[in-house]
Amino acid sequence: MTAILERLVARSPQGGVYEARAFFDSGDPFAVQLHFRLPSDADDHGGRPEPADPDAAETSWTVWLLARDLLALSLSRHLRALDAPVGDGQISLGPAEDDAYLAVVLYPADPRLRAEVHIRRAELVTFLTRSAHLVAFGAESQYLDFDAMVRALLKESA
Numbered sequence: 001m002t003a004i005l006e007r008l009v010a011r012s013p014q015g016g017v018y019e020a021r022a023f024f025d026s027g028d029p030f031a032v033q034l035h036f037r038l039p040s041d042a043d044d045h046g047g048r049p050e051p052a053d054p055d056a057a058e059t060s061w062t063v064w065l066l067a068r069d070l071l072a073l074s075l076s077r078h079l080r081a082l083d084a085p086v087g088d089g090q091i092s093l094g095p096a097e098d099d100a101y102l103a104v105v106l107y108p109a110d111p112r113l114r115a116e117v118h119i120r121r122a123e124l125v126t127f128l129t130r131s132a133h134l135v136a137f138g139a140e141s142q143y144l145d146f147d148a149m150v151r152a153l154l155k156e157s158a
Contacts, residue, residue, distance in 0.1 A: 029140035
């Protein structure tokens with residue numbers, strides 16, 4: 001398995017800035033993980049994100065899992081000036097007020113837990129390009145080990 005990690009800067013619609021990371025692993029080629037170190041988890045550093053060690057026990061990260069093709073679709077729609085949000089379900093991707101950013105919105109079952117972050121489009125394009133060098137879009141199933149998945153499922157059910 002091969003993985004890539006891209007450091008991003010995310011912000012809330014209210015203007016708070018915090019550290020984010022995008023993670024892609026060829027062992028799970030349909031998915032992208034977005035990791036956020038939320039403002040409530042960080043000390044005040046003048047509005048700038050504090051560099052954090054993701055392996056440190058005291059570092060608190062929130063992780064959202066989304067489909068890589070959904071992220072690519074949202075960026076390609078922007079390039080074609082079709083800025084309607086994409087996503088049917090708990091995650092929606094669409095335009096932010098600042099055209100340089102993509103809004104990623106999480107709609108959990110409990111509306112009080114709704115969350116929205118804005119990530120620079122250029123950083124996401126770089127990340128997706130790097131992921132496509134590892135696993136081309138449309139070739140994801142070639143990277144899945146179905147036998148290992150079945151063995152794991154059978155082991156869990158035993």
